[in-house]
Amino acid sequence: MSDAAKKPIKLGKKDFESDQDVRWCPGCGDYAILATVQRALAQIGVKRESTVFVSGIGCSSRFPYYMNTYGFHSIHGRAPAIASGLKIARPELDVWVITGDGDGLSIGGNHLLHALRRNMDLKILLFNNQIYGLTKGQYSPTSAIGTRAASTPVGSVDYPVAPATIALGAGATFVARVADTDAKTMLGILERAYQHKGSVFIEILQNCPVFNDGIWDTVKDDPTGHQMHLAEGKPLRFGENGKHGIKLDAEMRPHVVEVGDGPGLTPESELLVHKEQGSTAYAFLLASLMQPDFPVPVGVLHRDPKPSYEQMAIQQVADAKAKQGEGDLEKLLYSGMVWEVGADGVKH
Amino acid sequence: MSTEQELERVVIRFAGDSGDGMQLTGTEFTKAAAEAGNDIATFPDFPAEIRAPAGSLAGVSGFQLHFSSTEIYTPGDAPDVLVVMNPAALKSNLKDLPDGGTLIANSGTFIEANLKKAGYATNPLEDGSLAKYKLNAVDISQLTLTALDGTDLSTKEKGRSKNFFALGLVFWMYGRDTEPEIRRIYQQFAKKPGLGDANVKVFKAGYHYGETAEVFQTQYKVPPAQFKPGMYRNITGNEALAIGLVAGAQFAGKSLFYSGYPITPASSILHSLAKYKNFGTVTFQAEDEIAAVGAAIGAAYGGAVAVTASSGPGVALKGEAIGLGIMTELPLVIVNVQRGGPSTGLPTKTEQSDLNQAIYGRNGEAPCPVIAAKSPGDSFYAAIEAVKVATKYMVPVFLLSDGYIANGSEPWPLPDLRALPKFEVLHRTDPNGYFVYQRDPETLARAWVIPGTPGLEHRIGGIEKDALTGNISYDPANHEKQTHVRAEKVARVAQEIGAPDIFGDKTGDVLVLGWGGTFGALRQAASAVRAQGKKVSHYHLRWLNPLEPALDEIVRGFKHVLVAELNMGQLRHIVRDRYLIDAVGLNKIQGQPFKVREVVAAIEKLLESPAKQPAAAGNGQEYVIQ
Numbered sequence: 001m002s003d004a005a006k007k008p009i010k011l012g013k014k015d016f017e018s019d020q021d022v023r024w025c026p027g028c029g030d031y032a033i034l035a036t037v038q039r040a041l042a043q044i045g046v047k048r049e050s051t052v053f054v055s056g057i058g059c060s061s062r063f064p065y066y067m068n069t070y071g072f073h074s075i076h077g078r079a080p081a082i083a084s085g086l087k088i089a090r091p092e093l094d095v096w097v098i099t100g101d102g103d104g105l106s107i108g109g110n111h112l113l114h115a116l117r118r119n120m121d122l123k124i125l126l127f128n129n130q131i132y133g134l135t136k137g138q139y140s141p142t143s144a145i146g147t148r149a150a151s152t153p154v155g156s157v158d159y160p161v162a163p164a165t166i167a168l169g170a171g172a173t174f175v176a177r178v179a180d181t182d183a184k185t186m187l188g189i190l191e192r193a194y195q196h197k198g199s200v201f202i203e204i205l206q207n208c209p210v211f212n213d214g215i216w217d218t219v220k221d222d223p224t225g226h227q228m229h230l231a232e233g234k235p236l237r238f239g240e241n242g243k244h245g246i247k248l249d250a251e252m253r254p255h256v257v258e259v260g261d262g263p264g265l266t267p268e269s270e271l272l273v274h275k276e277q278g279s280t281a282y283a284f285l286l287a288s289l290m291q292p293d294f295p296v297p298v299g300v301l302h303r304d305p306k307p308s309y310e311q312m313a314i315q316q317v318a319d320a321k322a323k324q325g326e327g328d329l330e331k332l333l334y335s336g337m338v339w340e341v342g343a344d345g346v347k348h
Numbered sequence: 349m350s351t352e353q354e355l356e357r358v359v360i361r362f363a364g365d366s367g368d369g370m371q372l373t374g375t376e377f378t379k380a381a382a383e384a385g386n387d388i389a390t391f392p393d394f395p396a397e398i399r400a401p402a403g404s405l406a407g408v409s410g411f412q413l414h415f416s417s418t419e420i421y422t423p424g425d426a427p428d429v430l431v432v433m434n435p436a437a438l439k440s441n442l443k444d445l446p447d448g449g450t451l452i453a454n455s456g457t458f459i460e461a462n463l464k465k466a467g468y469a470t471n472p473l474e475d476g477s478l479a480k481y482k483l484n485a486v487d488i489s490q491l492t493l494t495a496l497d498g499t500d501l502s503t504k505e506k507g508r509s510k511n512f513f514a515l516g517l518v519f520w521m522y523g524r525d526t527e528p529e530i531r532r533i534y535q536q537f538a539k540k541p542g543l544g545d546a547n548v549k550v551f552k553a554g555y556h557y558g559e560t561a562e563v564f565q566t567q568y569k570v571p572p573a574q575f576k577p578g579m580y581r582n583i584t585g586n587e588a589l590a591i592g593l594v595a596g597a598q599f600a601g602k603s604l605f606y607s608g609y610p611i612t613p614a615s616s617i618l619h620s621l622a623k624y625k626n627f628g629t630v631t632f633q634a635e636d637e638i639a640a641v642g643a644a645i646g647a648a649y650g651g652a653v654a655v656t657a658s659s660g661p662g663v664a665l666k667g668e669a670i671g672l673g674i675m676t677e678l679p680l681v682i683v684n685v686q687r688g689g690p691s692t693g694l695p696t697k698t699e700q701s702d703l704n705q706a707i708y709g710r711n712g713e714a715p716c717p718v719i720a721a722k723s724p725g726d727s728f729y730a731a732i733e734a735v736k737v738a739t740k741y742m743v744p745v746f747l748l749s750d751g752y753i754a755n756g757s758e759p760w761p762l763p764d765l766r767a768l769p770k771f772e773v774l775h776r777t778d779p780n781g782y783f784v785y786q787r788d789p790e791t792l793a794r795a796w797v798i799p800g801t802p803g804l805e806h807r808i809g810g811i812e813k814d815a816l817t818g819n820i821s822y823d824p825a826n827h828e829k830q831t832h833v834r835a836e837k838v839a840r841v842a843q844e845i846g847a848p849d850i851f852g853d854k855t856g857d858v859l860v861l862g863w864g865g866t867f868g869a870l871r872q873a874a875s876a877v878r879a880q881g882k883k884v885s886h887y888h889l890r891w892l893n894p895l896e897p898a899l900d901e902i903v904r905g906f907k908h909v910l911v912a913e914l915n916m917g918q919l920r921h922i923v924r925d926r927y928l929i930d931a932v933g934l935n936k937i938q939g940q941p942f943k944v945r946e947v948v949a950a951i952e953k954l955l956e957s958p959a960k961q962p963a964a965a966g967n968g969q970e971y972v973i974q
Contacts, residue, residue: 073809
């Protein structure tokens with residue numbers, strides 16, 4: 001082998017593109033997400049063969065077909081379960097899960113909950129477009145109350161869930177949020193998510209141009225100054241020049257205030273300060289902030305590094321081998337009540 | 349002065365409240381019979397409720413043991429000796445005790461409140477209604493308390509030891525060696541020495557009571573049975589199945605990934621495997637049945653020998669994911685320890701009613717191989733074979749067991765591991781000319797390429813795929829081709845089936861055809877009728893899908909084919925469908941195994957009927973157990 005062949009080749013974005021035609025609708029937010037994930041993997045420098053994308057069913061779940069890595073397009077809602085089995089069996093692999101608001105929070109809600117609770121080392125990307133796209137536009141568990149859709153012609157009467165609060169409640173150890181077209185923030189989050197050894201949950205605010213167009217317009221390009229980028233150790237500020245901030249009152253209710261020194265203004269020192277490893281109460285508060293009364297926090301909302309499920313499960317196997325020795329089938333068979341029948345055909 | 353009498357075989361049943369420790373009593377007495385060299389077969393029969401209200405009929409738990417000096421196949425049709433710990437146990441078990449049978453009753457519990465709960469207006473121990481039985485009323489409750497006089501235990505704690513009194517009493521009745529049992533009790537209660545002492549005291553008191561009480565004048569002896577020389581152990585079906593899975597994974601040169609969700613009667617497989625971590629076995633208790641099969645599919649995709657086990661209701665939930673396994677052609681073993689259905693059905697009772705579910709129970713044309721274990725010990729071999737076929741043919745395989753063989757036990761000749769065939773499992777690593785659905789010409793299996801292999805990155809999924817490249821394909825002709833290939837692949841599993849092992853002649857008047865856990869009853873019945881010189885044979889299917897190639901010829905060699913199953917005729921319908929013969933059914937849906945005499949009666953009835961073969965247009969007559 002030549003020296004050149006030995007040297008690892010630095011992969012680019014194109015190396016992560018599969019040969020399959022991408023079949024999402026024109027203008028779908030998924031295109032932007034796909035491109036950013038491909039760029040992120042190239043930047044991080046992962047190996048294609050060690051990377052697996054597992055998905056469920058829905059528009060977002062076609063994602064693995066377009067990645068030139070290993071991929072498994074499974075069944076509706078079950079991707080976290082399938083990915084968990086894969087990760088336990090092959091902990092050295094990088095396992096990503098692609099899901100949507102219907103796949104992950106409705107039919108697969110239970111699996112998402114438990115994968116996060118176990119702190120399984122999975123990177124779960126939930127594309128939230130507040131609609132069922134592949135089945136032609138029914139309201140989803142994240143749709144706002146009153147959503148008029150194919151199945152709710154006079155408006156839905158379900159209250160929606162905020163995906164990040166579900167993830168926090170389940171015990172996810174890395175929770176983040178980003179808009180589909182915000183490549184810069186997404187790249188940063190994906191890199192940090194990759195480094196995190198445990199359950200990652202990233203809510204990606206994704207636009208469905210066909211059935212729910214513009215649902216995130218007030219957030220994603222921040223035309224109204226309602227996107228709040230989170231930075232470790234920095235006060236919660238948003239809007240033009242950080243004009244506004246978030247402050248808590250004595251009842252732990254958040255308020256939007258104008259920041260500054262002077263009458264009617266709030267000094268920066270009174271604002272909430274972002275801590276990724278802050279209290280869970282703070283993380284919940286952050287995850288619950290919703291438009292129109294509050295800005296939408298974007299970035300890493302919460303981190304809580306701790307041992308992952310598969311690490312501990314594999315440690316138990318290693319400990320058992322160290323303690324009992326490598327399993328001996330003969331010994332196992334001959335355990336319990338064993339007796340011998342002699343040549344005379346009678347037990348001795 | 350007691351006398352001694354020799355018996356060929358004894359069937360004894362212990363029955364009491366769920367909290368009375370009858371399963372423990374039965375298990376311990378089974379060990380004693382095994383130690384004495386008897387052939388044994390057991391049948392634990394307990395309610396789904398862990399502790400139903402004390403004294404209620406719903407809470408009665410039973411354990412039947414058949415021990416013998418000759419070869420036996422079943423736990424016995426009816427008990428010779430019935431031990432009842434309360435009136436409810438008497439009420440629900442007495443119908444099975446033949447006239448003249450021995451009845452031992454704990455008279456201390458036959459008080460008004462308990463009699464009322466069991467629906468007795470008067471005390472049956474005193475009103476003469478049990479005159480046709482050999483009744484021994486023993487106040488086990490009081491004798492237990494007396495034996496524990498002077499100990500620190502509370503009255504309630506003392507009362508809990510009474511099953512050991514019953515155990516001691518039957519140890520005396522059958523002249524069993526008490527020393528090993530005393531050691532076992534101390535071992536079992538090593539962490540609570542006070543209870544260990546108490547139980548041994550009560551056990552000895554029971555034994556000595558038998559020795560001194562005048563009523564038990566005769567001690568019975570069941571001599572050791574003749575076995576093939578070799579090493580033996582006592583094993584239940586679920587234990588054997590768990591070890592078989594470990595062995596199968598080891599033979600494949602892989603680690604075992606087992607995922608399950610707690611369900612009766614499959615849970616103890618998970619309990620066993622959780623202890624075998626030093627074999628590299630990983631067990632995963634999933635959040636639900638779907639996650640359990642999903643995780644197994646993920647592990648299989650990663651290259652593990654992946655297994656999930658459940659019972660009917662859980663398998664119903666797994667259906668869609670099993671279809672995914674069939675579509676993506678991944679090796680997977682799905683164990684179904686069948687119980688009474690439908691819905692929640694009879695969780696702790698046995699049935700064979702999930703055969704259709706295993707063969708047909710998925711959306712689309714989704715065939716998979718189905719194998720059934722026929723006895724507790726056979727579960728070991730069936731598990732190995734399931735792993736072998738799954739990995740060789742890249743297909744999900746159903747392994748059927750049932751509550752009867754899962755919990756039942758038998759003396760099991762230990763296998764010679766060196767004599768068992770190993771099988772090689774390969775993962776393709778060569779990227780040159782690789783296509784996802786390229787197939788092995790013999791097995792039609794696609795290559796098992798696992799993530800982590802450089803240059804072979806590819807995508808699989810539940811959408812129909814091109815027959816070669818594995819890319820998504822909606823092409824009509826391709827879908828038909830793939831459907832046929834998936835079916836043909838399963839059909840080719842027939843290559844793995846050895847020569848037919850028919851009991852009796854290849855032609856005759858009646859062929860008893862069965863599958864799964866009914867083996868013992870069918871074999872013993874066929875054997876009994878053959879002993880009368882009748883032309884009866886027994887063939888027991890191991891593979892239900894595909895059917896054994898030899899079966900076509902075999903069923904045509906008999907005037908009558910009697911398909912005996914614990915369901916409404918699921919195999920019979922398949923046999924009629926496949927071979928266009930007028931197979932007759934013997935069907936029982938009571939949550940209980942066949943009694944030998946029921947099978948014998950059906951065979952004898954058929955022997956008297958005019959021949960039907962090879963007429964094809966029968967009405968599907970069946971004998972229903974009354």
